[in-house]
Amino acid sequence: MSGYIARRLLIAIPSLIGISIVLFTVLALAPGDPFEELATNPNIPAEVRARLRAQFGLDDPVATRYVRWFGSMVQGDWGFSFASRVDVDTLIMQRLPVTLFVIGSSQLLALLIALPVGVYAATRPYSLFDQVANTLAFIGFSLPTFFTGILFILLFSVYLDWLPFVYRADISATGWRWYWEHFRQAIMPVAVLGLFQGASWTRYVRSAVLDVIKLDYVNTARAKGLAERVVVVKHVVRNALIPVVTLVALQMPAIFGGAIVTEQIFRVPGIGSLLISAIQANDTPVIMAVTFVLSALVILCNLLADIIYGWLDPRISYR
């Protein structure tokens, strides 16, 4: 198993490098010059500008600049935010926990919906429950997250006035009240993301279980006299989850995209809203760093999926 994990880690490194090359290429191809303002400023002579360019290595070949940039990114030196006047890494470390919390709990919610509903629907295909679940799943993943978010705000904050629609990081209450307030403000963002993911996962789980449930080894398990619950949980679900894990890993980029939208709607102070505000403020170091961190997170999730995959399916782990 550890050999397998090590191998997966080694495979993840080229992807990280590939993504960083894509990112850097985009930045290098982009028009515009960090010293543009100096160029239009008559008080700064052209020689000073040229010396600054040389000092920061802007005239070096692209490859040299890439290696230097990637080296400092890996070492954690992510630059300095123009807009908020702090180091980018402190800024991101402040915001990252909230994002991870929201994404993590929404994935948990999605799993709690998708597994039982998908499995139950697949054990009774074309029943009323299956049809209702299928229709709801279709509606669920056709509703864009930004619209669900707005509908939730309309319903629960504007009309019913049950939940706050602005996420606050600085809740003054202490003890149980603090947890309660956090829970209350997290409900809507987590539900928006979780329901969207849950809807598409339900379909994956259903079709994966349907593929497995008619196989001979399941009949054998039943013939041994095992209870239906044991057959489904121990024999069917474990094998059905293998393709589901792959599909979920493929969806990871979309999940982070959805998180950006949700954070923007509910003003969750995570790295998604940091990215949007950085774009509005032309804060390039922050934009690059956030994109890089999100890419690294996607790769990390893929790595995690590979490890879960190896645990679920021992046939592939020692390949």
Added chain:
Amino acid sequence: MAGSIPASPTDSAAPAVARARGRSTSPAAEAWRRFRRHKLALAGAVILAVTTLAVLLGPLLWQVPINEIDFGAKLKGPSWKHPLGTDDLGQDILSRMLYGGRISLAVGLAAMVIAVVVGITIGAIAGISRGRVDVALMWLTDLFLSLPQLPLLLLIIYLFRDSLKVIVGPEMGVFILIVAVIGGFRWMPVARLVRAQFMSLREKEFVEAARALGATTSRQVVRHILPNSLGPVIVAGTIDVAAAIIAESTLSFLGLGFPSDIPTWGRILYDAKDYLDVAPHWAVVPGTAIFLIVLSINYMGDGLRDALDPRKVM
């Protein structure tokens, strides 16, 4: 399409039934017959057709300008004068919706075309050439699949928006950029599908026969392999339209898509989100439109999957 899985029971059974009835069915007619059986897919196709007609012909019938400002009627709910209400500047939401629908649908279609063309090209090259080219192209596909798309979309639009605006004007600049970027990030599933189809089709007897008759590789691909691998591509392309519409709306919703004088559905929603308590209709109308179109397209994709899959007994 029927050629992809030769040993399926329905494949030979369906024409036999048709022959017994004394008429032959072309693959297209057969697919249409199967598509009609999926009631929700049919309903989706009807909704999509009606919406397309509405956004194409609607502005001719409903001639209220999209930017006529009337502060006397701002943030009003639906009325006879403004069937879908007005926004914070008193602009008519119906005419803005009709105009925005053109752009949203155009973006969806154009991005789909880009994604499908790129996907087919890469998938076909990878599928027909073995060895290093295949490995390299599939590595590229996997790399693109693990890119976080929305952050990159935002990054690219942030970096290139202004210079494209200068070259081709604000509307076309943003349109080209958004379509190219959305399409450029959605070709991977198509490429994988096409490659998988090519891998199995290129070993089939009818391709071997073509090869034996001296057909060049490009003729084998264009005349024999490609037409038979299009079934799943059509399904993926359909769903890509929905995904592209959502992507465009998301960008506009984040305030980084089209500028506010081009009211796409996502942009209307973005402008409306600060007035939820006083004018909920303003947000609900574009949101519902996006939802309905996406739902219709997804159901159509589902129906097409059933219709074009010869293994499926209907």
